[in-house]
Every structure is written in structure tokens, then in C-alpha cells.
Amino acid sequence: MTAAITPELVEQHQLTPAEYAKIVEILGREPSYTELGIFSVMWSEHCSYKSSRIHLKKLPTRGTLVVQGPGENAGIIDIGGGYVIAFKIESHNHPSFIEPFQGAATGSGGILRDIFTMGARPVAVLDSLRFGRLDDPHTGPRNRRILSGVVAGIAHYGNCFGVPTLGGECLFEPCYDGNPLVNVFALGVCRKEDIFYAKAAGVGNPVIYVGARTGRDGIHGASMASAEFTEESKQKRPNVQVGDPFMEKLLLEACLEAMHTGAIVGIQDMGAAGLTCSTCEMGSRGGVGIEIELDRVPQRAAGMTSYEIMLSESQERMLLVADKGRQDEVFAVFRKWGLEAAEIGVVTGDGKLRVRHHGEIVAEIPNRELADEAPLYDRPVAPVPAAAREPAAWPRGSDPQNDLPRMLAAPDVCSKRWIWEQYDYQVRTNTLAGPQRADAAIIRIKETGTSIAMSLDGSGRYCRLSPRQGAQLAVAEACRNLSTVGARPVAATNCLNFGNPERPGIMAQLVEAIKGMAEACRFFDTPITGGNVSLYNETLGEGIFPTPVMGIVGLLKTEAPVTIPFKNPGRSIVLLGGVGDCDQTCFGGTQYAKEILQDFWGLPPALDLDYEKRVQAAMRHVIEHGLAESAHDLSDGGLGVALAECCFGPGEIGAQVDLASDLRPELLLFHEGPSRILISTAHPGKVAAIAAGWGVEAPVIGATAEKGLEIRQRTVTLGAWEIAALKSAYDSALGTQL
Amino acid sequence: MKFGVIVFPGSNCDHDAFYAVAHNLGQPAEFIWHDSASLGGVDAVILPGGFAYGDYLRCGAIAKFSPVMKAVRDFAAAGGPVLGICNGFQILVEAGLLPGALIRNRGLKFICRELRLRAGTRNSIFTSAIPPGQVLRVPIAHGEGCYYADERTLDELEAEDRVAFRYIDNANGSLRDIAGVLSRGRNVMGMMPHPERASDPLMGSDDGLAVFRSMLTSMPVTA
Numbered sequence: 001m002t003a004a005i006t007p008e009l010v011e012q013h014q015l016t017p018a019e020y021a022k023i024v025e026i027l028g029r030e031p032s033y034t035e036l037g038i039f040s041v042m043w044s045e046h047c048s049y050k051s052s053r054i055h056l057k058k059l060p061t062r063g064t065l066v067v068q069g070p071g072e073n074a075g076i077i078d079i080g081g082g083y084v085i086a087f088k089i090e091s092h093n094h095p096s097f098i099e100p101f102q103g104a105a106t107g108s109g110g111i112l113r114d115i116f117t118m119g120a121r122p123v124a125v126l127d128s129l130r131f132g133r134l135d136d137p138h139t140g141p142r143n144r145r146i147l148s149g150v151v152a153g154i155a156h157y158g159n160c161f162g163v164p165t166l167g168g169e170c171l172f173e174p175c176y177d178g179n180p181l182v183n184v185f186a187l188g189v190c191r192k193e194d195i196f197y198a199k200a201a202g203v204g205n206p207v208i209y210v211g212a213r214t215g216r217d218g219i220h221g222a223s224m225a226s227a228e229f230t231e232e233s234k235q236k237r238p239n240v241q242v243g244d245p246f247m248e249k250l251l252l253e254a255c256l257e258a259m260h261t262g263a264i265v266g267i268q269d270m271g272a273a274g275l276t277c278s279t280c281e282m283g284s285r286g287g288v289g290i291e292i293e294l295d296r297v298p299q300r301a302a303g304m305t306s307y308e309i310m311l312s313e314s315q316e317r318m319l320l321v322a323d324k325g326r327q328d329e330v331f332a333v334f335r336k337w338g339l340e341a342a343e344i345g346v347v348t349g350d351g352k353l354r355v356r357h358h359g360e361i362v363a364e365i366p367n368r369e370l371a372d373e374a375p376l377y378d379r380p381v382a383p384v385p386a387a388a389r390e391p392a393a394w395p396r397g398s399d400p401q402n403d404l405p406r407m408l409a410a411p412d413v414c415s416k417r418w419i420w421e422q423y424d425y426q427v428r429t430n431t432l433a434g435p436q437r438a439d440a441a442i443i444r445i446k447e448t449g450t451s452i453a454m455s456l457d458g459s460g461r462y463c464r465l466s467p468r469q470g471a472q473l474a475v476a477e478a479c480r481n482l483s484t485v486g487a488r489p490v491a492a493t494n495c496l497n498f499g500n501p502e503r504p505g506i507m508a509q510l511v512e513a514i515k516g517m518a519e520a521c522r523f524f525d526t527p528i529t530g531g532n533v534s535l536y537n538e539t540l541g542e543g544i545f546p547t548p549v550m551g552i553v554g555l556l557k558t559e560a561p562v563t564i565p566f567k568n569p570g571r572s573i574v575l576l577g578g579v580g581d582c583d584q585t586c587f588g589g590t591q592y593a594k595e596i597l598q599d600f601w602g603l604p605p606a607l608d609l610d611y612e613k614r615v616q617a618a619m620r621h622v623i624e625h626g627l628a629e630s631a632h633d634l635s636d637g638g639l640g641v642a643l644a645e646c647c648f649g650p651g652e653i654g655a656q657v658d659l660a661s662d663l664r665p666e667l668l669l670f671h672e673g674p675s676r677i678l679i680s681t682a683h684p685g686k687v688a689a690i691a692a693g694w695g696v697e698a699p700v701i702g703a704t705a706e707k708g709l710e711i712r713q714r715t716v717t718l719g720a721w722e723i724a725a726l727k728s729a730y731d732s733a734l735g736t737q738l
Numbered sequence: 739m740k741f742g743v744i745v746f747p748g749s750n751c752d753h754d755a756f757y758a759v760a761h762n763l764g765q766p767a768e769f770i771w772h773d774s775a776s777l778g779g780v781d782a783v784i785l786p787g788g789f790a791y792g793d794y795l796r797c798g799a800i801a802k803f804s805p806v807m808k809a810v811r812d813f814a815a816a817g818g819p820v821l822g823i824c825n826g827f828q829i830l831v832e833a834g835l836l837p838g839a840l841i842r843n844r845g846l847k848f849i850c851r852e853l854r855l856r857a858g859t860r861n862s863i864f865t866s867a868i869p870p871g872q873v874l875r876v877p878i879a880h881g882e883g884c885y886y887a888d889e890r891t892l893d894e895l896e897a898e899d900r901v902a903f904r905y906i907d908n909a910n911g912s913l914r915d916i917a918g919v920l921s922r923g924r925n926v927m928g929m930m931p932h933p934e935r936a937s938d939p940l941m942g943s944d945d946g947l948a949v950f951r952s953m954l955t956s957m958p959v960t961a
Binding site for chain 2: 155246249253337338424432558559
């Protein structure tokens with residue numbers, strides 16, 4: 001196509017006049033229509049990180065165990081014994097709003113390909129989800145439909161592909177009404193010498209395309225993910241791709257097998273921006289050129305233009321470079337798995353992406369400039385406005401007896417069984433702790449005797465009040481979840497979900513959150529090895545809460561995990577870290593404020609990083625010595641909710657608790673101060689000694705009991721409950737709304 | 739005793755079944771690719787869970803035509819033990835080696851859950867070490883596991899003592915709580931729950947190992 005490049009056309013491609021001028025400068029001429037399309041996707045926010053990149057540089061990315069940091073398809077960590085893990089988190093927010101089932105399914109597909117393109121077999125998936133309120137009379141029906149679709153999509157893809165989905169988190173706020181968040185984390189394992197990189201090399205080597213045929217689906221998906229939603233967005237449905245998990249499973253097995261032939265030089269999946277992104281990024285990383293012939297690309301539809309082929313985001317496709325003369329070995333493997341593969345081009349020495357179609361050159365762009373020289377923006381940052389420090393109407397009389405069951409049934413707090421039972425969380429028989437069993441998900445690595453613990457955490461509420469502190473709290477919480485199962489946190493991945501970065505207020509949230517995340521990750525020695533930035537999460541000008549989600553992985557020995565529920569009556573209950581403190585200001589972001597007071601103010605809970613670290617070290621120490629029968633950290637809903645959750649085991653072991661504190665009852669039971677973990681133990685003295693060694697409080701607050709939960713404050717009863725009643729409130733809340 | 743685990747392109751519990759018999763049970767095992775015309779010299783065959791050919795059509799509807807299924811049919815006809823787990827059960831039903839059908843779960847959703855089964859008969863290779871009435875904790879993970887058959891077939895299964903397992907917690911709506919059935923020759927068994935996922939105490943239960951142990955103790959030892 002030889003359409004004239006008009007300013008309107010440039011604008012439709014979401015390129016600014018300055019960006020267009022830079023394109024002309026790079027090329028030394030006007031781009032062709034196909035080239036314009038190619039630049040527009042590569043320089044979209046989604047692919048280029050142009051608004052966030054200068055800030056992301058502040059994140060710590062190095063560590064002794066880091067084999068591969070940001071810049072590849074996934075980060076890689078050495079877990080010892082000759083093995084590594086590859087992991088990353090990705091968002092698929094925009095597609096999941098437009099078409100929840102396929103949007104979420106293809107989100108899973110994309111992150112799984114990112115993992116196995118590194119040579120690692122995916123062995124775990126977790127998801128972090130945000131939706132609008134399900135009970136909202138106006139938006140509730142749509143939110144329920146989105147949630148059901150998203151969950152079914154993730155389940156459909158992961159279950160068929162054969163990777164366990166081990167849990168994650170799911171929270172609800174009105175701000176996600178028109179903009180749900182679907183972040184999927186995946187982790188894979190491989191031998192250290194089997195790692196593959198997305199790098200082209202060797203002039204003359206063949207470029208091979210394998211997998212599904214290229215169709216017209218998903219064209220401009222990356223650009224769609226880089227714009228706000230408007231009413232017309234609903235018409236963007238053709239931009240959402242359709243997933244085929246069976247095809248992905250074939251690709252997985254075939255790619256891993258092909259990699260073992262030794263005939264593959266480099267490999268990359270075709271995700272956002274499809275063929276465009278995979279060719280120019282592989283070329284750029286290897287400092288070489290790639291020339292492809294589009295007539296050889298397997299196509300689903302007749303008469304596709306070069307523009308469409310280059311920009312298609314059809315799923316389940318991979319691009320690889322093989323050793324010249326050995327391509328037959330690679331083709332033999334793909335044939336065995338019944339996959340279509342084609343040699344579509346060759347590695348060249350001129351550093352350019354050259355695309356031919358019907359005998360003509362339709363694009364010729366320097367790879368490095370295209371892939372790595374997207375304009376970077378240091379966008380204006382406004383001061384973060386201070387939230388109201390005092391509640392609108394408070395105090396009111398507290399009623400712990402009735403508040404606890406209400407809290408347990410709150411959407412953010414209640415059991416997410418309705419969701420995770422749709423996920424196969426056991427396939428591959430490595431699951432030591434699946435959903436809701438322990439504070440972190442745990443899988444064993446059969447080959448090494450090492451297990452991997454994983455946790456996803458992110459609080460939009462806290463970040464809305466203070467992005468910097470909220471991000472720190474997310475890191476602390478994820479690390480605490482790992483420590484609570486005895487795992488040492490070693491590395492992180494992040495998914496930064498924010499609104500429109502062109503608004504200085506939003507940009508401020510992003511900058512502050514990255515700052516807090518960098519501080520905390522540095523402090524906990526959990527370098528960030530990769531991740532994803534999702535901006536423009538706004539609909540009709542309404543931005544979401546700033547929602548950075550942390551995925552942190554930790555290592556532990558393979559053995560029966562320390563899980564949440566109390567196991568035996570008559571054990572001491574230790575509150576490692578102590579009851580903590582909380583004033584009115586720091587109570588405004590809690591679940592209690594949200595659900596019971598229906599208010600939102602102040603600051604997130606105060607976090608003392610050093611104390612947090614010592615509490616976690618003590619916790620791991622307690623587990624190392626086999627002293628914890630159960631362990632559960634305090635998070636949403638504070639002590640009251642955590643105590644109840646510990647009673648929900650199969651034996652419904654209860655507790656008698658007496659708290660020596662002068663805090664107001666609702667603060668005492670429901671404040672969300674960090675650095676606190678509930679432990680049940682037969683050896684309180686030994687636990688106390690370990691805690692003292694780390695300089696952290698560890699009061700014995702009560703004992704487990706045959707039945708019933710009773711909580712007193714200095715001998716005054718705050719509430720007494722039957723476990724079955726609490727459990728029923730907790731278990732049934734989500735299902736009854738759906 | 740040598741186990742053969744059939745691998746369809748979309749099998750995803752093949753490695754789990756292999757690990758259970760090779761590692762947890764300590765027996766030799768090998769994978770058998772779906773386009774093999776022969777089973778080699780295995781003593782027992784396992785059709786594992788997964789999505790054989792994607793199962794976008796009815797589960798197992800394509801798998802029954804695969805080359806390896808001809809070999810499996812011959813093996814079963816000769817009295818060889820064939821165990822189908824989850825998708826393997828669906829395939830055996832589609833292939834006509836077991837009666838009935840597996841339809842969408844009652845709640846129309848995929849369910850992954852550990853639940854309790856009650857053993858129905860000791861009279862089979864697969865259950866010889868499990869006293870009738872014994873309760874086993876074994877997980878399910880399927881979207882189409884609701885066992886369905888006409889009344890006559892169900893009566894016949896019961897009359898002939900061919901119900902190997904029943905759900906105590908029937909999550910998928912299976913008729914008469916049926917979780918696993920035997921062929922008339924009693925050498926083919928299909929079950930929706932995953933015994934290979936309950937073969938290691940670290941996985942929360944090793945009750946499922948009893949199925950593989952039964953096979954081991956009731957089969958003549960071959961060199």
C-alpha cells in the first residue's frame with residue numbers, strides 16, 4: 001500500500017509530530033505506510049516504556065543469584081543444583097475489559113511463551129486481579145460478567161496448557177469498574193546450561209517461523225493498550241486476539257525439544273506487536289539485521305497486506321534463528337508435534353529490519369533505532385496531593401462481635417475459592433501449597449530438593465494514600481508471605497498499573513511508587529529482574545488507583561509446608577512482631593475503614609523496614625528449627641481476620657486470646673500494621689528466645705482450643721464466635737455474589 | 739512390572755503418572771507416543787489426564803481415532819490392564835472400552851478439589867489392595883467429569899460389581915456418585931479423580947498410591 005503519510009494518519013497511529021520527525025530522521029526519508037505501522041507499535045507505550053523507562057532505571061536489578069535481569073523475555077535466578085528459574089509478570093488489562101475471556105486467556109498465553117522462550121518449562125502461574133464492586137447496583141452486573149470471564153479465561157488456558165495456577169489475589173474497588181486489572185505471573189524451570197536468549201546471530205542463518213498462522217486479529221493491540229478507553233473502545237473488539245492453549249502446549253513441547261537439538265541460536269515469542277517486535281528485537285539484541293519475506297509467512301486469511309502481517313498479534317507464534325544447515329533437525333521436531341513451520345528469512349550483517357512482500361521491499365528500518373531508540377519522556381510530575389488525614393465521621397461505637405463476620409465476608413477479605421477452584425492448581429504434582437493453604441504458594445523442584453515460594457501483592461488503596469509507602473508495603477508484604485512459609489525472598493518482578501502518564505498527577509504516583517519499590521527491594525535484597533508497565537488505565541478520564549503489583553519469589557528446602565490453620569488444641573499462639581500500634585490517620589486505608597466505616601482517609605499503615613526485616617528473619621529461623629505448627633501473617637483485616645482464618649482448618653481448631661493492649665477495640669482487632677505474624681507452637685519459650693535474638697516482640701496472646709474463637713482485651717470479652725459460623729461467612733461471600 | 743504411559747500431544751498429566759509409578763511406586767515406566775502402532779512390551783497401560791488433542795470437540799472424541807488406541811484396544815482385548823485417569827477415562831469411554839459418558843460438570847465449571855472417594859470393589863487389578871468401603875482422599879480436576887449412563891447400564895454396573903469408586907462428596911453431579919468404573923473383563927478401569935496426584939505425602943495425600951500398588955500386587959511379575 002502506498003498511502004500518503006498525512007498528519008492525520010500519523011495521529012491515528014498515536015505518534016506525535018516530534019516522534020514522526022524522529023522517524024523521518026532515522027530513515028532519512030518519509031516512512032512507507034507499513035513502516036509507519038511498525039514504528040507506531042514499537043514506539044507505543046506498551047512496547048517502548050517511553051514514559052517509565054527513565055524511572056525504571058532506579059530499580060535494583062543486580063544480585064548474586066541474578067543470571068538475567070530486565071531486557072529479556074523473563075528474568076532468571078540461579079536456584080542451585082545446576083538449575084535456574086525464569087519468571088515474570090505481565091498485564092492484560094485492556095483486552096480483558098473488552099473481551100474478558102479471551103483477553104485473560106491470551107494474557108496467560110503471552111506470559112507462558114515469555115517463560116518457555118527462555119528454555120524454561122512453566123511450572124507455576126499466579127494471578128493478581130482487580131475488578132469493580134460486584135454488589136454495585138449500577139455496574140455490578142458488568143463487573144460480575146468481567147470477573148467470571150477473566151477467571152474462566154485464565155482457567156481455560158492454564159488448565160489445558162498444563163501449568164498449575166496456584167492462586168494470587170483478587171480485590172475490588174469502584175475505580176476498576178471500567179478498567180479491570182488482569183496481571184498474570186508465570187515461573188518456569190530449566191537447567192542452567194539450557195537457557196535460551198532472544199538474540200539473533202550468525203549472518204546467513206535462517207529465520208524460522210513456527211506455530212499458528214498469521215491472521216488479522218489483534219492488529220494494533222499494543223497501541224490499544226497505550227490509550228485510554230473511550231466509548232469507541234468497545235468497538236475495538238477485533239483488536240483482542242483469540243487464544244488456543246492446545247496450540248501453545250504443542251509449541252511448548254516442540255520448542256523445548258527443538259532447543260535440545262542444539263540447532264537453535266535464538267528464539268523469541270511473537271507477543272505484542274507480533275512479527276515486528278520479534279524480528280527487530282532479536283536483531284537489535286544480536287547487533288545484526290534480519291530480512292524476511294512475507295510471502296513465506298503462513299497466513300490465515302487471503303490478501304493480507306504487509307502492514308497487517310507485520311502488525312498482527314495472532315497468538316501462539318514463535319520466531320527463531322537456527323544454525324545454517326541444521327534447520328532440518330528443527331523442522332523434524334515441529335513436524336513431530338504437528339506444527340507448521342516456515343523459513344521466512346535470513347540474518348544479515350547490516351543491522352536492518354528488511355521486509356519484502358510480493359518481491360518489493362516494504363520496510364527497511366535500522367533495528368537498533370526501532371527497538372531501543374524510542375523517544376524517552378521525562379514527563380512532568382505534580383506534587384502528590386495529600387489525602388484527608390481525618391475521617392469524615394468517626395468514631396462510632398465499635399461492635400467487634402458483629403464486625404468480625406462482616407469483615408470476613410468483605411469482598412477483599414473473603415475466600416476466593418469460587419475463583420481458584422476453577423484453576424487446576426495441582427497438575428505436574430509439585431504443589432506443596434496451593435491456594436489459601438499457606439501465605440505463599442509453594443512448588444517443589446523435583447530435580448533439586450529445593451522448593452520455590454511465590455507471592456503476589458499490591459494494594460491500590462495504600463498506594464492511593466501514599467504511592468511510595470504503598471509500594472514499600474507491597475514489597476514488605478510479599479516478602480513476609482514468603483518468610484511465613486520459611487522461604488528466603490531472593491528476587492522480584494513487578495507490574496506497574498497506572499493511569500494516564502500524560503497527567504502530572506498520575507506521573508507523580510508512578511515516580512513515587514517506583515521510588516518506594518526501589519527502596520524496599522534494595523532493603524530486602526530482592527532485585528527486580530523484569531516486569532511490565534501498564535499505563536493509560538483510565539476510562540472516560542477516571543484513573544485507577546495506582547496499583548503496582550509485586551511478584552516475589554523465595555527459596556526453601558522441599559518439605560511439608562507450614563500452613564495457615566491451627567493444627568492442635570492447647571498450643572501457644574505467638575504474635576511475632578507484637579500487637580503493633582496504629583493511630584487514626586493510619587487506619588483510613590484499612591479494610592475496616594472501607595467495609596464498616598465506608599470511608600477512606602489518611603495514610604497507609606506505618607512501616608519500619610528494619611523491624612520488618614528482623615521479624616521475617618525470626619520467622620524463618622522459627623521454621624528452620626521446626627517450631628511452628630502453623631503460621632499466618634497479618635494483612636487485610638488485621639489481627640481479627642488473621643485469627644479467624646487460622647481457625648478454618650479441617651479440624652476447625654479454635655482459640656482463646658487475651659490481648660494486653662490499650663488500643664481501641666476496632667483498632668486492636670482490625671488495624672493493618674505490617675511486621676506481624678501469628679504462630680502456633682508447642683515451644684513458646686524457644687520461639688521467644690529466637691524473637692529476642694532478633695530484637696522483635698513475640699507476646700503469647702493465647703492458646704488454641706478445641707472449638708470456638710474468643711477474643712478478650714485485658715479480660716474483657718470483645719467477642720466469642722462459633723468457627724462454623726465465621727467460616728460460612730468467609731466461604732460463601734464471593735460465590736453468592738456471582 | 740513395566741508401565742506404559744500414553745502421550746497424546748495435549749496430555750499434561752503424563753509426567754505425573756510416570757512419576758507416580760516410577761518414583762513413588764518404584765517400577766520401570768516408559769512413555770508411548772500417540773502415533774505408535776505398538777505398545778512395546780509393557781505390562782500395563784496408563785492413559786493420563788490432559789487435553790489429548792485440545793478437546794475443543796467432545797473430550798476424547800478425536801483421541802479414540804489415534805493410532806495408539808488400536809494398540810490399546812488389542813492390549814485390553816488380550817486382558818492387559820488399562821487405567822484411564824481423567825482425560826484417559828474420557829478417551830476410554832469414547833473408544834467404547836468403558837460404558838457411559840462424561841458430560842459437563844453439574845455446575846458447568848471446571849473444579850479442582852481434593853475430595854473423598856469410597857472404594858466399591860476389591861475384585862479388580864486396580865483395587866485388589868483396597869477394601870470395599872475404604873475412604874480415599876484423592877483430588878479431581880476436570881470440567882467434564884459428570885458420569886452419565888442410562889438406568890439399565892447403571893443397574894448393570896452395580897449388579898456386576900463394576901463400580902470401582904464412588905464420590906462421598908459428589909462435586910460434578912455424577913449419576914449414582916460414580917467416580918470410577920470397570921470394564922466387563924475387569925481389566926480396564928477409568929476414573930475421574932487423579933490417583934497420581936495423591937501418591938506422595940508431600941502432595942497432601944498418598945491414598946491414590948493404593949491403585950498403583952494394587953496393580954503391582956495383582957499382576958504376575960514378568961522379567
